[in-house]
Amino acid sequence: MAQALPVKFKNLCNRTVGVWQDRSGDRESMHQLKPGATYAINTRPGLRFCVALDEGGGGGAGCERPLAVFTITQGRYLYAYDPREKDEATELPEPEEPVGAADASVLAAWLEERRQAAAYFETTGRHWMAHPGRVSPQLPxxxxERVGDELEVRTSETPSRSLQLTVVSTAPRVFVVKNFLSAEEASKLIELGRDRIERSSQRGRVSSSRTSSNAWLSRGSAPVTEVLFRRAADVLGIDEARISDDSSSSGLCEPIQLVHYAPGQKYDAHYDWSEAEPNSRFATLLLYLNEPELGGSTAFPTTVHTMEEPLALHPGAGGAVLFYNHLPDGNADVNSLHAALPVVRGEKWLANFWVWDPVRGQVA
Ligand SMILES: O=C(O)CCC(=O)C(=O)O
Ligand SMILES: [Fe+2]
Structure with a gap:
């Protein structure tokens, strides 16, 4: 993972395509892209990706007849499929059906996006990974500043609690909170969702990179979810009224996602942010509801910190980890890459609490 390389794929044709990762013939569907859409991921030099027609929303052509094949190279961050550009290096068969260029408006927006991204790179040395229309976060x-810094937060509940946030990484900003919730609260949360958990998906698709099961628990489903929403707001420094999970009002949160991992189950390195729209998951609060016997830590493979190399955390039952998926300038934080390491022995129960900025969008 040390070589993690953030890249963007772009669809500049007039058809919906799929992006597949090709590991010596073993192809995994990564994402479906409508005309003009972008997909950003962290990858490694040398990995191969193919782009193929995929209008069925499922396996599609399975990349048997790729429109383009890309091998990731160090120093290149944009991989656009444009049917007007013939790739001389790889001799690909003609597509079964004609594929044309995307609309003029898509192509013009792409030129403008590239111009802005180049200007951003010029001043910051960073690639612009977020949606081109994303602005600086509205939320605090x-x-x-330094690993080991501590911050005390008093919660607004009665009786008030004192929670200690400890910085464990400065890039991305990651904090550990010991004793965020009691054993009783954790078991109540598990009981609320235990009978409803279903195989997890990733960006709407079942994927071999995320093998857990999960269920959604809304804020109003029980006294314990209400208390946890309020406490999460205090930890995040946000007014509890703003973190409602009611998407029809101005709620910024998703319902709590209760996740279960059996032995061997995991979630490979991924981002919680998305480049699909200007609004995105801004902050992630992970609540650890039990302690697996072995394995099941949350790893941050590309973090910049000094305590541990690489950073892998499980704060124990009742603990929480807070991290930000974005930078103060609004760009997505490529260092927020994280993974749920496989559970080796025992089981793992976790709750995801996601806060969006500037407004909540589609739950992927
Ligand atoms: O289980 C974990 O440790 C992390 C889960 C996660 O990153 C996610 O569900 O997005
Ligand atoms: Fe995640």
């Missing part, structure tokens, strides 16, 4: 971000 907890400061993380």
């Amino acid at each position: 971000m907890r400061a993380a």
